[in-house]
Amino acid sequence: MTFPPLPTERPLLDPASEYAKWQTVEPIRRVTVWGDNSPWLITRHQDARAVLDDPRFSADATREGFPGLSPRVPPPGPGQFFVMDPPDHTRLRRMVVPDFTFRRIERLRPAIARICGELLDTMTADGRAEADLVEAYALPQPTRVICELLGVPYEDHAFFQRQVRTLTDFASDTPQDMLAARKALYGYLGELLATRSREPADDLISRLATERVATGEATAEEAVGVAALLLVAGHETTANMFPLAVVALLRHPGQLAALRADPDRWPDAVEELLRYLTVAHAGMRRIATEDVDLGGVLIRAGDGVVVALQAADRDPAVFADPDTLDIRRDAAGHLAFGHGLHQCVGQSLARAELQIGLPALFDRLPGLRLTEPVDRLPRSTSAIHGLRSLPVTW
Numbered sequence: 001m002t003f004p005p006l007p008t009e010r011p012l013l014d015p016a017s018e019y020a021k022w023q024t025v026e027p028i029r030r031v032t033v034w035g036d037n038s039p040w041l042i043t044r045h046q047d048a049r050a051v052l053d054d055p056r057f058s059a060d061a062t063r064e065g066f067p068g069l070s071p072r073v074p075p076p077g078p079g080q081f082f083v084m085d086p087p088d089h090t091r092l093r094r095m096v097v098p099d100f101t102f103r104r105i106e107r108l109r110p111a112i113a114r115i116c117g118e119l120l121d122t123m124t125a126d127g128r129a130e131a132d133l134v135e136a137y138a139l140p141q142p143t144r145v146i147c148e149l150l151g152v153p154y155e156d157h158a159f160f161q162r163q164v165r166t167l168t169d170f171a172s173d174t175p176q177d178m179l180a181a182r183k184a185l186y187g188y189l190g191e192l193l194a195t196r197s198r199e200p201a202d203d204l205i206s207r208l209a210t211e212r213v214a215t216g217e218a219t220a221e222e223a224v225g226v227a228a229l230l231l232v233a234g235h236e237t238t239a240n241m242f243p244l245a246v247v248a249l250l251r252h253p254g255q256l257a258a259l260r261a262d263p264d265r266w267p268d269a270v271e272e273l274l275r276y277l278t279v280a281h282a283g284m285r286r287i288a289t290e291d292v293d294l295g296g297v298l299i300r301a302g303d304g305v306v307v308a309l310q311a312a313d314r315d316p317a318v319f320a321d322p323d324t325l326d327i328r329r330d331a332a333g334h335l336a337f338g339h340g341l342h343q344c345v346g347q348s349l350a351r352a353e354l355q356i357g358l359p360a361l362f363d364r365l366p367g368l369r370l371t372e373p374v375d376r377l378p379r380s381t382s383a384i385h386g387l388r389s390l391p392v393t394w
Helices: 018-025 045-053 088-100 102-127 133-138 140-150 154-168 175-198 204-213 220-251 253-261 263-277 347-364
Strands: 028-030 040-042 130-132 284-288 292-294 297-299 304-307 391-393
Touching: 040 045, 045 284, 045 292, 045 304, 088 102, 088 204, 088 220, 102 133, 102 140, 102 347, 130 133, 133 140, 133 220, 140 154, 140 204, 140 220, 140 347, 154 175, 154 220, 175 204, 175 220, 204 220, 220 253, 220 263, 220 347, 253 263, 253 347, 263 347
Parallel strands: 040 304
Antiparallel strands: 028 040, 130 391, 284 304, 292 297
């Protein structure tokens, strides 16, 4: 039996059109991700939460039949706890949780505001009035922040961003390219970990070296993998979310005007933008380890599952008029950061970067506008929906 392909393309600000139809007529259905790998697709919010809460759905990407993003993607390396199950997932994740608590991130807010101000100063220096917002602001802001938190020298950003682009571009890069990029990135971080073990500083990589590797709680390879995961996820997601949020607000001038009139609404607006855009458009992948009855559908052991977060966050059973951007909405419960055991460990950091970075941009550049039609903006081809560039003027 053949099944429709999992949608891999989408409009700039909306989910793929197939999701709304399937959510109504067959919210749990089979799709094909590649070859003969045909997992179940979950589109309702309630079912998505149920899968992500259920330990019978494994995140272990090494299991046979796992519905990975592409057969071309190499197996995960050590330390990639987002594709692991307990106890290894628990052991590795808890090593970094203290650095991403709400309280810890709140202490970073002045540094984030400083970075935003410096980037805006550079953008507007010498009377300049146009820029690529991705290159000038959206990418360097979260990159500098995660570098400060991890202890990675920002002056090396061109090197590691090049490796990250190769690792995350599932549409064009070969397995050999990806393996070479991973080797280069892991080698770089391994040298940094070794240096920090001899000369520790106040950063996460130093703590991994001195508190985890030195005590035998983790191997050096695992610590490097954890650092790589945080470096990649710590800037890639926000860097993609940011320009889409800017486009969304420019396309909804009434919403932007309301924020300018009442800046206290920005935290709520960020939650609504996270729900509305849900940039993790490849979904969360799982595989059943035993038979599970989900919403009246029998999912058998060994069946793959794709949780369509972008569809769940447009579920009208949870969010009234879900295709409308409404900064006054209570968007609590959205799944932009996932749910359950594997919910994004860096969500407080991402929220802070958006809550500070977006108002800073619009306050400093009140005349901000696009210089290219939306349909001509180059899209990302990674698992994270976004833009490669965003030409703007002010």
